[in-house]
Amino acid sequence: MNIRGISATRIILWLVAITIVSFVIGFGILALAGGFPPSADHPLTPFRNNALLTPNTTIIPLDGATSGDVRLTLGAGDLTLQGGAPDAALMEATVFTEAGIWQPNLALGANASQKSVVITEKGHAGKAWFAVDSPNRWEIRLSDTIPIRLDENVGAGDNTLSLGTLNLETLAVHTGAGDTTVDLSGYHGGRFDGTIKTGVGDLTLRIPRTSNTRIQVHQGIGDITENGFIRHDDTFVTPGFNTSIAVNQITLNQGVGSITLETV
């Protein structure tokens, strides 16, 4: 074998050299990045524990409960929450993450006719070039049939809630850094009070035009865009707002970022 005067031996020697040098440099960088010595968290492999995102679905049954208390804490990652849990289930939670050690903690409780679920993931540190932060995505489906108290925290990441089919008692949304969308389109559940707090990021809130809702906004830096609301200073109400009937009260606290309020 002779390619344009370069002997096969020379080609093979070059390939061997490139292979050895590449692996040496690769493992050297891993060592500098803290990948060595190997441990339970960092096995001797250049790949992540579970390279591809692995879904892990958990279904929390209602067990006869007539109301639910759901508390979610996601340190870093994207969270999508909506209705449509299977029949007789309070929640269907699907967690897409890389490593078993980053699977969130799950705590269940029952109090009289109320079932409570607490899912917590404390987050983890990334190292820029040397180790990009872990992909971490939660997809949560809640029951459409029972009243739910929802308290949801996302440290860093996008937070998307489609709550139109739910029946809320209270709503608390906290996003540290990232975009937040709370969509209550088509909401026909009971009256509720809500607080939405965001640190840095844009917030979009969609409210049914006929929902008799009042929104109190406390904003740091950013614009407010509204569509279909009646504005009184920092208060926005839906058309035909009437305090003599049940009022949905929502308080917005925004640090930095734009706010978009829409009636649908």
Next chain:
Amino acid sequence: MLQTEAEYIRILKSRLEGTLPADELADILSDYSEHFRMGKANGRLEEELFRSLGSPEDVAREIRATHFVNKAESNKSCGNLLHAIGATLGLGLFNLVFVLVPFILLVVLLLVVFIFGIVFTVFGPAAGIYAILQILGIPAFAIWQSPLAGIFFSLGITTFGLLLVIGDYFLARFFYRVGIRYLKWNIGVIKGTECVA
């Protein structure tokens, strides 16, 4: 039961026709006729000569095997090698163990090395692209503990894959040569011209 020399030669010819070139076949038949002629001149009976030569079917099988092995040696190709192995298998049932099994094992070995080589060669660049996308901050592609290290590992994996493919080529050539020698030795043992080591 063979009756005459002519019948022996006829059977031998019928078994070898279509396999050997006409001139080579003529030479072989001429050699056997000469063998009979010399034997008779020395006062040996035809029956005795038949016994010493073996049946024309067995002789034809040995000649076919030798011919195909020589052909595979002079003209290297998978087809010629398969013909040589097929002809050698015809020499005896035990060659299923002594020829076919080693041949299958070697083919599987070469195939596995080749497949690994191709997989590494293809996986390396793909993993390198993942490392670049990971550096760009696209989390879905974060397969590396360290994306910078991932680029070097990708390069190493690619070149290692190429080495496997190239190594597989040389390994195949080596096994081809060794295989031909083994087939020759095998035929020699069966013909009784070579002792088992």
